[in-house]
Amino acid sequence: MEKKTLLTHCSDAPGLISKITNICYKHQLNIIHNNEFVDYVSGHFFMRTELEGYFNDHTFLADLDHALPQGAKRTLVDSTRKRIVILVTKEAHCLGDILMKTYDGSLDVEIAAVIGNYDTLQGLTEKFDIPYHYVSHEGLSREEHEAEMLKVIDSYQADYLVLAKYMRVLTPDFVARYQHKIINIHHSFLPAFIGAKPYQQAYDRGVKIIGATAHFVTNDLDEGPIIKQDVIPVDHTFAAADMAQAGRDVEKNVLSKALSKVINDHVFVQGNKTVIL
Template sequence: MNKYRLLIETNDTKGLVYNISKILFEHNLNIDSNSEYVDDETNQFFMRSVISGEFNETILLRELKEILPDNASIKLTNKVKKDIVILATKEMHCLGDLLIKHEAGELDANITAVVSNRESLRNLVEKFNIPFEFISHENLSREEHEVFIIDAIKKYNYELIVLAKYMRILTPNFVQTFPGQVLNIHHSFLPAFIGANPYKQAHSRGVKIIGATSHWVTDDLDEGPIIAQDITRVDHSYSWEDMRDAGRNVEKVVLSKALDLVLKDKVFIYGNKTVIL
Protein backbone atom coordinates (compact mmCIF):
# COMPACT_ATOMS: atom_id res chain seq x y z
CA MET A 1 0.00 0.00 0.00
CA ASN A 2 1.37 3.40 -0.98
CA LYS A 3 2.47 5.76 1.78
CA TYR A 4 2.41 9.55 1.59
CA ARG A 5 3.48 12.46 3.76
CA LEU A 6 0.94 15.22 4.21
CA LEU A 7 2.36 18.53 5.48
CA ILE A 8 0.06 21.40 6.44
CA GLU A 9 0.85 24.87 7.77
CA THR A 10 -1.91 27.40 8.36
CA ASN A 11 -3.61 29.70 10.85
CA ASP A 12 -5.06 27.71 13.71
CA THR A 13 -8.85 27.46 13.80
CA LYS A 14 -11.28 25.33 15.75
CA GLY A 15 -11.83 21.84 14.36
CA LEU A 16 -8.83 21.74 12.02
CA VAL A 17 -7.64 18.27 13.00
CA TYR A 18 -11.19 16.89 12.93
CA ASN A 19 -11.92 18.35 9.48
CA ILE A 20 -8.64 17.12 8.00
CA SER A 21 -9.06 13.66 9.49
CA LYS A 22 -12.66 13.48 8.22
CA ILE A 23 -11.56 14.10 4.64
CA LEU A 24 -8.82 11.50 4.90
CA PHE A 25 -11.35 9.02 6.29
CA GLU A 26 -13.78 9.75 3.46
CA HIS A 27 -11.03 8.90 0.97
CA ASN A 28 -10.52 5.58 2.77
CA LEU A 29 -7.02 6.63 3.85
CA ASN A 30 -5.30 5.37 6.98
CA ILE A 31 -3.34 7.74 9.24
CA ASP A 32 -0.22 5.77 10.13
CA SER A 33 1.28 8.55 12.25
CA ASN A 34 0.46 12.14 13.04
CA SER A 35 2.20 15.10 14.71
CA GLU A 36 0.81 18.58 15.36
CA TYR A 37 1.99 21.82 16.89
CA VAL A 38 0.38 25.20 17.47
CA ASP A 39 2.50 28.29 18.11
CA ASP A 40 0.36 30.11 20.68
CA GLU A 41 2.16 33.41 20.12
CA THR A 42 1.26 33.58 16.43
CA ASN A 43 -1.67 31.16 16.27
CA GLN A 44 0.13 29.15 13.59
CA PHE A 45 -0.75 25.47 13.11
CA PHE A 46 1.64 22.79 11.83
CA MET A 47 0.76 19.18 10.99
CA ARG A 48 2.69 16.23 9.57
CA SER A 49 0.81 13.03 8.80
CA VAL A 50 1.94 9.79 7.23
CA ILE A 51 -1.05 8.34 5.37
CA SER A 52 -1.53 5.18 3.32
CA GLY A 53 -4.03 4.05 0.70
CA GLU A 54 -5.13 4.73 -2.87
CA PHE A 55 -6.76 8.04 -3.79
CA ASN A 56 -7.12 10.79 -6.36
CA GLU A 57 -4.51 13.39 -5.40
CA THR A 58 -6.20 16.26 -7.24
CA ILE A 59 -9.54 15.71 -5.53
CA LEU A 60 -7.98 15.22 -2.10
CA LEU A 61 -5.95 18.43 -2.29
CA ARG A 62 -8.96 20.39 -3.55
CA GLU A 63 -11.12 19.20 -0.67
CA LEU A 64 -8.42 19.99 1.88
CA LYS A 65 -8.05 23.52 0.50
CA GLU A 66 -11.79 24.01 0.80
CA ILE A 67 -11.82 23.37 4.55
CA LEU A 68 -8.55 25.18 5.38
CA PRO A 69 -7.90 28.93 5.72
CA ASP A 70 -6.97 30.71 2.49
CA ASN A 71 -3.31 31.08 3.47
CA ALA A 72 -2.83 27.36 4.14
CA SER A 73 0.27 25.63 2.77
CA ILE A 74 -0.36 22.00 1.80
CA LYS A 75 2.28 19.58 0.59
CA LEU A 76 1.72 15.94 -0.33
CA THR A 77 4.63 13.70 -1.28
CA ASN A 78 5.23 9.99 -1.71
CA LYS A 79 8.86 10.27 -2.76
CA VAL A 80 10.86 8.27 -0.24
CA LYS A 81 14.33 9.27 -1.44
CA LYS A 82 15.26 12.82 -2.39
CA ASP A 83 18.09 13.71 -4.77
CA ILE A 84 20.91 15.71 -3.20
CA VAL A 85 24.11 17.36 -4.41
CA ILE A 86 26.89 17.79 -1.86
CA LEU A 87 29.33 20.71 -1.85
CA ALA A 88 32.64 20.21 -0.03
CA THR A 89 36.11 21.75 0.14
CA LYS A 90 38.87 19.57 1.59
CA GLU A 91 37.70 18.23 4.96
CA MET A 92 36.33 14.72 4.59
CA HIS A 93 34.73 13.82 7.94
CA CYS A 94 31.21 15.09 7.18
CA LEU A 95 31.33 14.08 3.53
CA GLY A 96 32.74 10.63 4.35
CA ASP A 97 30.03 10.02 6.92
CA LEU A 98 27.30 10.81 4.39
CA LEU A 99 28.94 8.69 1.67
CA ILE A 100 29.15 5.68 3.99
CA LYS A 101 25.52 6.06 5.08
CA HIS A 102 24.50 6.35 1.43
CA GLU A 103 26.44 3.22 0.49
CA ALA A 104 24.90 1.33 3.41
CA GLY A 105 21.37 2.35 2.44
CA GLU A 106 20.96 4.33 5.65
CA LEU A 107 20.34 7.66 3.92
CA ASP A 108 16.88 8.46 2.55
CA ALA A 109 18.53 10.17 -0.40
CA ASN A 110 20.31 9.67 -3.69
CA ILE A 111 23.64 11.51 -3.75
CA THR A 112 23.78 12.50 -7.41
CA ALA A 113 27.11 14.37 -7.30
CA VAL A 114 29.77 15.97 -5.14
CA VAL A 115 31.07 19.38 -6.22
CA SER A 116 34.27 20.83 -4.76
CA ASN A 117 36.69 23.69 -5.24
CA ARG A 118 39.51 21.32 -4.30
CA GLU A 119 40.76 18.21 -6.09
CA SER A 120 41.78 16.37 -2.92
CA LEU A 121 38.40 14.70 -2.28
CA ARG A 122 38.12 13.06 -5.72
CA ASN A 123 39.60 9.69 -4.72
CA LEU A 124 37.28 9.39 -1.73
CA VAL A 125 34.14 10.24 -3.71
CA GLU A 126 34.93 8.08 -6.71
CA LYS A 127 35.41 5.04 -4.47
CA PHE A 128 31.64 5.25 -3.97
CA ASN A 129 30.97 5.54 -7.73
CA ILE A 130 29.51 9.04 -7.36
CA PRO A 131 30.29 11.79 -9.89
CA PHE A 132 32.85 14.31 -8.66
CA GLU A 133 33.05 17.83 -10.10
CA PHE A 134 36.19 19.86 -9.41
CA ILE A 135 35.82 23.60 -10.02
CA SER A 136 38.83 25.64 -8.97
CA HIS A 137 38.29 29.06 -7.46
CA GLU A 138 41.79 30.22 -8.33
CA ASN A 139 41.94 33.58 -10.15
CA LEU A 140 38.16 33.91 -10.03
CA SER A 141 35.99 36.28 -8.04
CA ARG A 142 33.47 34.67 -5.72
CA GLU A 143 30.69 35.58 -8.14
CA GLU A 144 32.53 34.18 -11.15
CA HIS A 145 33.31 30.95 -9.35
CA GLU A 146 29.70 30.49 -8.28
CA VAL A 147 28.48 30.70 -11.86
CA PHE A 148 30.45 27.53 -12.58
CA ILE A 149 29.30 25.90 -9.32
CA ILE A 150 25.64 26.62 -10.13
CA ASP A 151 26.04 25.25 -13.65
CA ALA A 152 27.63 22.08 -12.25
CA ILE A 153 24.82 21.55 -9.74
CA LYS A 154 22.17 21.97 -12.43
CA LYS A 155 23.70 19.14 -14.46
CA TYR A 156 22.36 16.72 -11.87
CA ASN A 157 19.02 15.95 -10.28
CA TYR A 158 18.69 17.73 -6.94
CA GLU A 159 16.07 18.77 -4.43
CA LEU A 160 18.55 19.68 -1.73
CA ILE A 161 22.11 20.99 -1.61
CA VAL A 162 24.20 19.95 1.38
CA LEU A 163 27.27 21.93 2.43
CA ALA A 164 29.52 19.28 3.98
CA LYS A 165 32.16 21.71 5.27
CA TYR A 166 32.10 23.78 2.08
CA MET A 167 34.31 26.57 3.35
CA ARG A 168 33.19 29.33 0.99
CA ILE A 169 30.84 32.18 1.85
CA LEU A 170 27.89 32.05 -0.54
CA THR A 171 26.70 35.15 -2.36
CA PRO A 172 23.07 36.34 -2.35
CA ASN A 173 22.79 35.19 -5.97
CA PHE A 174 23.56 31.60 -4.98
CA VAL A 175 21.08 31.67 -2.09
CA GLN A 176 18.38 33.12 -4.33
CA THR A 177 19.08 30.50 -7.00
CA PHE A 178 18.34 27.70 -4.52
CA PRO A 179 15.87 29.24 -2.03
CA GLY A 180 15.21 27.06 1.01
CA GLN A 181 17.29 24.24 -0.48
CA VAL A 182 20.76 24.74 1.03
CA LEU A 183 21.65 22.95 4.27
CA ASN A 184 24.84 23.90 6.13
CA ILE A 185 26.90 22.56 9.01
CA HIS A 186 28.64 25.23 11.08
CA HIS A 187 31.44 24.27 13.43
CA SER A 188 30.10 26.24 16.36
CA PHE A 189 27.12 26.24 18.70
CA LEU A 190 25.36 29.19 17.09
CA PRO A 191 24.69 32.02 17.68
CA ALA A 192 28.13 32.07 19.31
CA PHE A 193 31.28 32.35 17.20
CA ILE A 194 29.94 32.94 13.70
CA GLY A 195 32.18 33.18 10.66
CA ALA A 196 35.69 31.79 10.25
CA ASN A 197 37.88 29.99 12.82
CA PRO A 198 35.23 29.48 15.53
CA TYR A 199 37.46 27.02 17.40
CA LYS A 200 40.14 29.69 17.74
CA GLN A 201 37.46 32.12 18.91
CA ALA A 202 36.16 29.56 21.44
CA HIS A 203 39.64 28.76 22.70
CA SER A 204 40.45 32.40 23.29
CA ARG A 205 37.26 32.73 25.36
CA GLY A 206 38.08 29.68 27.48
CA VAL A 207 34.78 27.95 26.75
CA LYS A 208 33.91 24.68 28.51
CA ILE A 209 31.61 23.32 25.80
CA ILE A 210 31.92 23.38 22.04
CA GLY A 211 29.29 22.38 19.54
CA ALA A 212 27.99 22.32 15.99
CA THR A 213 24.89 23.69 14.33
CA SER A 214 23.12 22.63 11.16
CA HIS A 215 20.92 25.31 9.63
CA TRP A 216 19.30 26.52 6.44
CA VAL A 217 21.41 28.99 4.50
CA THR A 218 20.17 32.56 4.10
CA ASP A 219 21.79 35.83 3.04
CA ASP A 220 22.75 36.45 6.68
CA LEU A 221 25.98 34.57 7.42
CA ASP A 222 25.39 31.63 9.79
CA GLU A 223 22.04 33.06 10.90
CA GLY A 224 19.56 30.88 8.99
CA PRO A 225 16.85 28.78 10.70
CA ILE A 226 18.46 26.17 12.97
CA ILE A 227 17.55 22.49 12.49
CA ALA A 228 19.86 20.58 14.83
CA GLN A 229 22.60 21.26 17.39
CA ASP A 230 24.78 19.31 19.80
CA ILE A 231 27.75 19.88 22.09
CA THR A 232 30.73 18.16 23.69
CA ARG A 233 32.62 19.21 26.82
CA VAL A 234 36.17 20.54 26.82
CA ASP A 235 38.45 22.06 29.44
CA HIS A 236 41.42 24.37 29.93
CA SER A 237 43.89 21.73 28.71
CA TYR A 238 42.49 21.71 25.17
CA SER A 239 44.34 23.63 22.49
CA TRP A 240 42.22 25.08 19.70
CA GLU A 241 43.40 22.16 17.53
CA ASP A 242 42.14 19.71 20.20
CA MET A 243 38.82 21.54 20.17
CA ARG A 244 38.67 21.30 16.40
CA ASP A 245 39.32 17.55 16.47
CA ALA A 246 36.67 16.98 19.14
CA GLY A 247 34.28 19.21 17.27
CA ARG A 248 34.56 17.22 14.04
CA ASN A 249 32.82 14.27 15.66
CA VAL A 250 29.96 16.54 16.70
CA GLU A 251 29.78 18.16 13.27
CA LYS A 252 29.17 14.95 11.36
CA VAL A 253 26.56 13.75 13.85
CA VAL A 254 24.66 17.04 13.76
CA LEU A 255 24.74 17.28 9.96
CA SER A 256 23.55 13.70 9.60
CA LYS A 257 20.73 14.28 12.08
CA ALA A 258 19.58 17.50 10.40
CA LEU A 259 19.70 15.93 6.95
CA ASP A 260 17.67 12.97 8.16
CA LEU A 261 14.99 15.31 9.52
CA VAL A 262 14.83 17.22 6.25
CA LEU A 263 14.73 14.08 4.11
CA LYS A 264 11.82 12.78 6.17
CA ASP A 265 9.92 16.08 5.70
CA LYS A 266 9.93 16.78 9.43
CA VAL A 267 11.21 20.36 9.20
CA PHE A 268 8.94 23.38 8.77
CA ILE A 269 10.61 26.76 8.22
CA TYR A 270 8.76 29.45 10.16
CA GLY A 271 10.28 32.90 10.01
CA ASN A 272 13.86 32.47 11.14
CA LYS A 273 13.03 29.39 13.19
CA THR A 274 12.10 25.80 12.48
CA VAL A 275 9.35 23.54 13.76
CA ILE A 276 10.37 19.87 13.90
CA LEU A 277 7.55 17.32 13.80
Protein backbone atom coordinates in the same frame (compact mmCIF):
# COMPACT_ATOMS: atom_id res chain seq x y z
CA MET B 1 -1.25 0.73 -1.52
CA GLU B 2 1.06 3.71 -1.39
CA LYS B 3 2.58 5.77 1.40
CA LYS B 4 2.64 9.56 1.22
CA THR B 5 3.19 12.34 3.72
CA LEU B 6 0.88 15.34 3.95
CA LEU B 7 2.51 18.54 5.22
CA THR B 8 0.12 21.31 6.23
CA HIS B 9 1.18 24.80 7.30
CA CYS B 10 -1.43 27.53 7.74
CA SER B 11 -2.94 30.08 10.10
CA ASP B 12 -4.43 28.49 13.16
CA ALA B 13 -8.22 28.11 13.19
CA PRO B 14 -10.75 26.04 15.13
CA GLY B 15 -11.19 22.43 14.04
CA LEU B 16 -8.21 22.09 11.72
CA ILE B 17 -7.17 18.66 12.95
CA SER B 18 -10.73 17.48 12.70
CA LYS B 19 -11.14 18.84 9.17
CA ILE B 20 -7.89 17.41 7.86
CA THR B 21 -8.34 13.98 9.42
CA ASN B 22 -11.94 13.87 8.22
CA ILE B 23 -10.78 14.34 4.66
CA CYS B 24 -8.18 11.60 5.11
CA TYR B 25 -10.87 9.33 6.49
CA LYS B 26 -13.27 10.15 3.70
CA HIS B 27 -10.57 9.26 1.16
CA GLN B 28 -9.93 6.01 3.05
CA LEU B 29 -6.37 7.03 3.75
CA ASN B 30 -5.08 5.47 6.93
CA ILE B 31 -3.07 7.70 9.26
CA ILE B 32 0.15 5.88 10.19
CA HIS B 33 1.69 8.70 12.19
CA ASN B 34 0.45 12.18 12.89
CA ASN B 35 2.04 15.17 14.58
CA GLU B 36 0.82 18.69 14.85
CA PHE B 37 1.93 21.87 16.51
CA VAL B 38 0.32 25.21 17.05
CA ASP B 39 2.59 28.19 17.57
CA TYR B 40 0.36 30.41 19.68
CA VAL B 41 2.80 33.33 19.49
CA SER B 42 2.62 33.60 15.71
CA GLY B 43 -0.74 31.89 15.28
CA HIS B 44 0.57 29.23 12.90
CA PHE B 45 -0.61 25.64 12.60
CA PHE B 46 1.69 22.81 11.44
CA MET B 47 0.73 19.23 10.80
CA ARG B 48 2.62 16.25 9.38
CA THR B 49 0.54 13.21 8.51
CA GLU B 50 1.91 9.92 7.21
CA LEU B 51 -0.80 8.28 5.13
CA GLU B 52 -1.30 4.89 3.58
CA GLY B 53 -3.88 3.95 0.97
CA TYR B 54 -4.93 4.52 -2.64
CA PHE B 55 -4.39 8.17 -3.39
CA ASN B 56 -6.32 10.38 -5.73
CA ASP B 57 -4.03 13.34 -5.28
CA HIS B 58 -6.16 15.74 -7.26
CA THR B 59 -9.44 15.35 -5.38
CA PHE B 60 -7.73 14.87 -2.05
CA LEU B 61 -5.84 18.15 -2.36
CA ALA B 62 -8.92 19.90 -3.70
CA ASP B 63 -10.88 18.79 -0.65
CA LEU B 64 -8.08 20.05 1.58
CA ASP B 65 -7.87 23.40 -0.20
CA HIS B 66 -11.57 23.81 0.31
CA ALA B 67 -11.30 23.11 4.03
CA LEU B 68 -8.11 24.97 4.94
CA PRO B 69 -7.79 28.70 5.65
CA GLN B 70 -6.76 30.99 2.83
CA GLY B 71 -3.03 31.03 2.22
CA ALA B 72 -2.53 27.54 3.56
CA LYS B 73 0.43 25.59 2.24
CA ARG B 74 -0.16 21.89 1.91
CA THR B 75 2.11 19.40 0.19
CA LEU B 76 1.60 15.73 -0.48
CA VAL B 77 5.04 14.20 -0.64
CA ASP B 78 5.48 10.77 -2.14
CA SER B 79 8.05 8.36 -0.77
CA THR B 80 10.62 8.76 -3.54
CA ARG B 81 14.15 8.94 -2.17
CA LYS B 82 15.42 12.53 -2.14
CA ARG B 83 18.35 13.61 -4.29
CA ILE B 84 21.11 15.74 -2.86
CA VAL B 85 24.19 17.45 -4.23
CA ILE B 86 27.02 17.90 -1.71
CA LEU B 87 29.40 20.86 -1.79
CA VAL B 88 32.80 20.45 -0.17
CA THR B 89 36.17 22.11 0.17
CA LYS B 90 38.95 19.99 1.71
CA GLU B 91 37.78 18.37 4.93
CA ALA B 92 36.66 14.75 4.62
CA HIS B 93 34.73 13.99 7.81
CA CYS B 94 31.26 15.31 6.95
CA LEU B 95 31.32 14.07 3.38
CA GLY B 96 32.72 10.73 4.54
CA ASP B 97 29.98 10.32 7.09
CA ILE B 98 27.21 10.97 4.58
CA LEU B 99 28.83 8.63 2.04
CA MET B 100 29.18 5.84 4.58
CA LYS B 101 25.71 6.25 6.06
CA THR B 102 24.23 6.19 2.60
CA TYR B 103 26.29 3.10 1.81
CA ASP B 104 25.26 1.20 4.94
CA GLY B 105 21.63 2.24 4.62
CA SER B 106 21.29 4.39 7.72
CA LEU B 107 20.69 7.48 5.57
CA ASP B 108 18.09 6.95 2.87
CA VAL B 109 19.16 9.47 0.25
CA GLU B 110 20.56 9.55 -3.27
CA ILE B 111 23.84 11.43 -3.57
CA ALA B 112 23.63 12.73 -7.12
CA ALA B 113 27.06 14.36 -7.11
CA VAL B 114 29.77 16.01 -5.04
CA ILE B 115 31.22 19.34 -6.09
CA GLY B 116 34.43 20.73 -4.62
CA ASN B 117 36.38 23.93 -5.06
CA TYR B 118 39.46 21.74 -4.52
CA ASP B 119 40.11 18.25 -5.84
CA THR B 120 41.09 16.94 -2.41
CA LEU B 121 37.98 14.83 -1.93
CA GLN B 122 37.69 13.47 -5.45
CA GLY B 123 39.33 10.16 -4.53
CA LEU B 124 37.06 9.59 -1.56
CA THR B 125 33.92 10.41 -3.53
CA GLU B 126 34.80 8.19 -6.44
CA LYS B 127 35.41 5.20 -4.18
CA PHE B 128 31.63 5.24 -3.82
CA ASP B 129 31.02 5.59 -7.57
CA ILE B 130 29.60 9.06 -7.23
CA PRO B 131 30.53 11.77 -9.73
CA TYR B 132 32.88 14.45 -8.42
CA HIS B 133 33.12 17.85 -10.05
CA TYR B 134 36.17 19.92 -9.32
CA VAL B 135 35.17 23.55 -9.85
CA SER B 136 38.09 25.68 -8.75
CA HIS B 137 37.47 29.24 -7.66
CA GLU B 138 40.98 30.30 -8.59
CA GLY B 139 41.10 33.33 -10.85
CA LEU B 140 37.32 33.69 -10.80
CA SER B 141 35.12 36.29 -9.16
CA ARG B 142 32.63 34.95 -6.65
CA GLU B 143 29.85 35.38 -9.21
CA GLU B 144 31.79 33.63 -11.95
CA HIS B 145 32.63 30.74 -9.66
CA GLU B 146 29.03 30.35 -8.58
CA ALA B 147 27.90 30.45 -12.18
CA GLU B 148 30.24 27.52 -12.87
CA MET B 149 28.96 25.68 -9.82
CA LEU B 150 25.33 26.29 -10.75
CA LYS B 151 25.82 24.86 -14.19
CA VAL B 152 26.79 21.59 -12.56
CA ILE B 153 24.30 21.75 -9.71
CA ASP B 154 21.32 22.56 -11.90
CA SER B 155 22.08 19.64 -14.17
CA TYR B 156 21.36 17.27 -11.28
CA GLN B 157 17.95 18.66 -10.28
CA ALA B 158 18.65 17.99 -6.64
CA ASP B 159 16.06 18.38 -3.90
CA TYR B 160 18.64 19.76 -1.48
CA LEU B 161 22.19 21.10 -1.46
CA VAL B 162 24.33 20.05 1.47
CA LEU B 163 27.31 22.19 2.44
CA ALA B 164 29.56 19.58 4.03
CA LYS B 165 32.26 21.97 5.24
CA TYR B 166 32.10 24.04 2.06
CA MET B 167 34.12 27.02 3.20
CA ARG B 168 32.99 29.77 0.82
CA VAL B 169 30.24 32.27 1.46
CA LEU B 170 27.38 32.09 -1.03
CA THR B 171 25.94 35.16 -2.74
CA PRO B 172 22.33 36.26 -2.22
CA ASP B 173 21.52 35.26 -5.78
CA PHE B 174 22.73 31.73 -5.21
CA VAL B 175 20.86 31.45 -1.92
CA ALA B 176 17.64 32.86 -3.38
CA ARG B 177 17.70 30.13 -6.00
CA TYR B 178 17.61 27.38 -3.40
CA GLN B 179 15.57 28.94 -0.63
CA HIS B 180 15.32 26.57 2.37
CA LYS B 181 17.00 23.95 0.21
CA ILE B 182 20.61 24.54 1.32
CA ILE B 183 21.73 22.87 4.56
CA ASN B 184 24.97 24.03 6.15
CA ILE B 185 27.00 22.74 9.08
CA HIS B 186 28.52 25.50 11.17
CA HIS B 187 31.40 24.56 13.42
CA SER B 188 30.11 26.24 16.53
CA PHE B 189 27.17 26.27 18.84
CA LEU B 190 25.45 29.22 17.18
CA PRO B 191 24.98 32.02 18.02
CA ALA B 192 28.24 31.72 19.96
CA PHE B 193 31.37 32.23 17.89
CA ILE B 194 29.76 33.40 14.69
CA GLY B 195 32.17 33.74 11.82
CA ALA B 196 35.61 32.37 11.12
CA LYS B 197 37.85 30.30 13.41
CA PRO B 198 35.21 29.41 16.00
CA TYR B 199 37.46 26.83 17.65
CA GLN B 200 40.17 29.43 18.19
CA GLN B 201 37.51 31.75 19.62
CA ALA B 202 36.26 28.95 21.88
CA TYR B 203 39.79 28.24 23.06
CA ASP B 204 40.44 31.92 23.76
CA ARG B 205 37.23 32.21 25.75
CA GLY B 206 37.94 29.08 27.78
CA VAL B 207 34.54 27.46 27.24
CA LYS B 208 33.83 24.04 28.73
CA ILE B 209 31.55 22.87 25.91
CA ILE B 210 31.81 23.15 22.15
CA GLY B 211 29.15 22.40 19.59
CA ALA B 212 27.95 22.44 16.05
CA THR B 213 24.87 23.78 14.31
CA ALA B 214 23.12 22.57 11.17
CA HIS B 215 20.94 25.26 9.61
CA PHE B 216 19.31 26.35 6.41
CA VAL B 217 21.35 28.97 4.60
CA THR B 218 19.93 32.45 4.24
CA ASN B 219 21.53 35.72 3.23
CA ASP B 220 22.35 36.55 6.82
CA LEU B 221 25.55 34.63 7.36
CA ASP B 222 25.20 32.05 10.16
CA GLU B 223 21.71 33.35 10.89
CA GLY B 224 19.45 30.93 9.02
CA PRO B 225 16.84 28.66 10.64
CA ILE B 226 18.52 26.15 12.94
CA ILE B 227 17.66 22.49 12.32
CA LYS B 228 19.86 20.66 14.83
CA GLN B 229 22.53 21.43 17.40
CA ASP B 230 24.67 19.30 19.62
CA VAL B 231 27.63 19.74 21.93
CA ILE B 232 30.51 17.90 23.61
CA PRO B 233 32.40 18.77 26.75
CA VAL B 234 35.97 20.07 26.53
CA ASP B 235 38.37 21.19 29.22
CA HIS B 236 41.63 23.01 29.84
CA THR B 237 43.65 20.22 28.21
CA PHE B 238 42.17 21.02 24.79
CA ALA B 239 44.24 23.31 22.61
CA ALA B 240 42.39 25.00 19.75
CA ALA B 241 43.44 22.18 17.41
CA ASP B 242 42.15 19.53 19.85
CA MET B 243 38.84 21.35 19.99
CA ALA B 244 38.67 21.35 16.21
CA GLN B 245 39.43 17.61 16.14
CA ALA B 246 36.85 16.85 18.81
CA GLY B 247 34.41 19.14 17.04
CA ARG B 248 34.58 17.11 13.84
CA ASP B 249 32.64 14.29 15.43
CA VAL B 250 29.90 16.65 16.52
CA GLU B 251 29.82 18.40 13.18
CA LYS B 252 29.27 15.25 11.19
CA ASN B 253 26.72 13.82 13.60
CA VAL B 254 24.73 17.05 13.67
CA LEU B 255 24.80 17.40 9.89
CA SER B 256 23.70 13.79 9.34
CA LYS B 257 20.86 14.09 11.82
CA ALA B 258 19.66 17.37 10.35
CA LEU B 259 19.85 15.90 6.86
CA SER B 260 17.87 12.87 7.95
CA LYS B 261 15.10 15.07 9.33
CA VAL B 262 15.00 17.20 6.18
CA ILE B 263 14.96 14.38 3.63
CA ASN B 264 12.25 12.56 5.56
CA ASP B 265 10.03 15.65 5.44
CA HIS B 266 9.99 16.43 9.14
CA VAL B 267 11.14 20.05 8.91
CA PHE B 268 8.92 23.12 8.45
CA VAL B 269 10.45 26.58 8.20
CA GLN B 270 8.64 29.53 9.72
CA GLY B 271 10.40 32.85 9.65
CA ASN B 272 13.85 32.27 11.04
CA LYS B 273 12.98 29.07 12.89
CA THR B 274 12.21 25.45 12.22
CA VAL B 275 9.33 23.32 13.45
CA ILE B 276 10.33 19.66 13.40
CA LEU B 277 7.46 17.19 13.53
